[in-house]
Amino acid sequence: MKIAGFDIGGANTDLAVIDFENGEIKEIKTDFEYLPMWSQNDKLDATLIDLIEKICPVEEIDAVGISMTAELVDAFETKTEGVIDIATTCEKLFDVPIGYIALSGVLSLEDLIKNPIDVAAANWKATSQIVAEIEKDCIFVDTGSTTTDIIPIKNGEECAKGRTDFERSATGELVYTGTLRTNLTSFVDFIPINGKDYHVASELFASTADVYNVLGLIKDEDFVCATCDGAGKSKEESARRISRVVCADLDILSMDEITEMSKFIHQKQVEQIASGLKEVSEREGLDKVVVTGLGKDILCAEAAKLLNLDFKSMGDYYTDEECVVAPAIGTALMMKNFIS
Amino acid sequence: MKIAGFDIGGANTDLAVIDFENGEIKEIKTDFEYLPMWSQNDKLDATLIDLIEKICPVEEIDAVGISMTAELVDAFETKTEGVIDIATTCEKLFDVPIGYIALSGVLSLEDLIKNPIDVAAANWKATSQIVAEIEKDCIFVDTGSTTTDIIPIKNGEECAKGRTDFERSATGELVYTGTLRTNLTSFVDFIPINGKDYHVASELFASTADVYNVLGLIKDEDFVCATCDGAGKSKEESARRISRVVCADLDILSMDEITEMSKFIHQKQVEQIASGLKEVSEREGLDKVVVTGLGKDILCAEAAKLLNLDFKSMGDYYTDEECVVAPAIGTALMMKNFIS
Secondary structure: OEEEEEEEOOOEEEEEEEEEEOOEEEEEEEEEEEOOHHHHHHHHHHHHHHHHHHHOOHHHOOEEEEEEOHHHOOOOOOHHHHHHHHHHHHHHHOOOOEEEEEOOEEEOHHHHHHOHHHOOOOHHHHHHHHHHHHOOOEEEEEEOOOOEEEEEEEOOEEOOOOOOHHHHOOOOOEEOOOOOOOEHHHOOOEEEEOOEEEEOOOOOOOEHHHHHHHOOOOOHHHOOOOOOOOOOOOHHHHHHHHHHOOOOOOOOOOHHHHHHHHHHHHHHHHHHHHHHHHHHHHHHOOOEEEEEOOOHHHHHHHHHHHOOOEEEEHHHOOOHHHHHOHHHHHHHHHHHHHHO | OEEEEEEEOOOEEEEEEEEEEOOEEEEEEEEEEEOOHHHHHHHHHHHHHHHHHHHOOHHHOOEEEEEEOHHHOOOOOOHHHHHHHHHHHHHHHOOOOEEEEEOOEEEOHHHHHHOHHHHOOOHHHHHHHHHHHHOOOEEEEEEOOOOEEEEEEEOOEEOOOOOOHHHHOOOOOEEOOOOOOOEHHHOOOEEEEOOEEEEOOOOOOOEHHHHHHHOOOOOHHHOOOOOOOOOOOOHHHHHHHHHHOOOOOOOOOOHHHHHHHHHHHHHHHHHHHHHHHHHHHHHHOOOEEEEEOOOHHHHHHHHHHHOOOEEEEHHHOOOHHHHHOHHHHHHHHHHHHHHO
16 A cells, blocks of 8 residues: 655655555655746646656556645745635545545644644644654754754653744744754844854845755755855855845855855854754653754754754654655655554 | 935835025925835846836936945845946936945945945945934934934944944844835744743745734835735735744734734834944933834834933934935935036
């Protein structure tokens, strides 16, 4: 039995196809594609099919699970509109059972229509299924391209105090910062260069992908988002974008200075994630951390270290590729239980 | 004699045409147009001509002064490239004498080519000419759509410690925050709603124009920048954009709550400007302030009040329309002296 789990984010659509044999996982295959849902949500159907066909013929899929966060993009007036629109696209596409990951479990289309908000930004619910298998009492920290989920798990069950994205913005459980797409000006106010503090320009001149590209902390194939200036993804082009953040250019700043700036920015983002993790850890009395997502090593683990918290990496149990799409794997697993 | 002064910014191109009679100002006419230079710098020539023709036939213009900040946009690899590109466009367009506002004064094209960086982001030099007439020892604070210049003047001469945008980012003299285009996440980390602090999403979901639109602090005709989601400029559409900043929507937040959020955001931006003003005021031992620009009343004056500094408004000497394009007026005045 083959189950597809999609995690439809604002910027990336992730897929995991799990092949089950006698109820056990035989094989997991994963992939993802950059799809900016704020401008190209009309291409969602083509993207979903493309992704599946790269892994296996769509006819071999027995069921499809869907989790989403893309309902927040500003192409939709409300989350309700976004959830319904995305679900409608999915229903037209597949002839097999489809389930939607919700805060209350897995919903059919019928149940989704009764309470669409239950499905909004519930993908961390899917991730918590996998993490609970690794550690029954812990906080998992999942930093993707754009956001960081910090979710407490007790006795194998997630117990996030905030339920929606909005609520989790106030509980430390959602830190809206990520490995690739984050505007540097959102978490850095000034950057020290040669002993002086330079305040940053409030434009979208550079994103975190540029910083980790310059520092060599992400692979070329992981730099999947668009660049801020439409130019390329070489280290020099990333450095040029970073130089603009302090109203400079590469005539003014050297590569060594850009590297120093990048290290400072990296540290600031670690501190930002640590701040949410500290809040959740102290409130819930949990001191074990499981890290995952594209930023698991360079951001989540560093945040745990900063707070002297014990941490395990999902990377010790799954491949790096699987960790990047953890919510999609969790979605497929929840869908399997739903139809079994 | 009619002199045109253009201030070519990244997002707005401003024009003042000053009609001189016997060396004295007889009449000032102004206008401005939204021109996003990062994506449409090929339309600069058409925009300059359009603007002039709205005020008077281009044949009646005796000389043209140019100041700029648009060389920073990411369509240009370096500031030098940007300055040369913009100057080349201007030279093709006008058959009368053209001068470029530089830190060292007014340059001909020949001198500009020898030192293009002298012309980069020198428009505040032009503003200082006007302000010095109002107050010989003061700090002027000019908040435009995108940035805030905070420039000390002593004995009628500007004495900014930083000379370039880059240097001024470290001296308090450039605070990269403005009345319209500023991403809220660049200066707000969290927003209190009903007693809880909600952390903001690091997207470009809403800009300061939305906040001042909701609060009724800018006129409809001043809301000249593009909206973040491509939707309209009604109060409700602005409120919807602001709701997304905390991952909410207008199903979750009421207009009253959005208004409370907007007041908090306004206060944070006042504090941001006050922080630069405080640094300059204390360092230079100056306690008189002259406020100008689109944000003169709602931002600059509030920042001066917060610091208990005496302030005058350029609005007491010039019309509101003239204050909005103060660098363009200063540019025309400097050009007049250059050719006289």
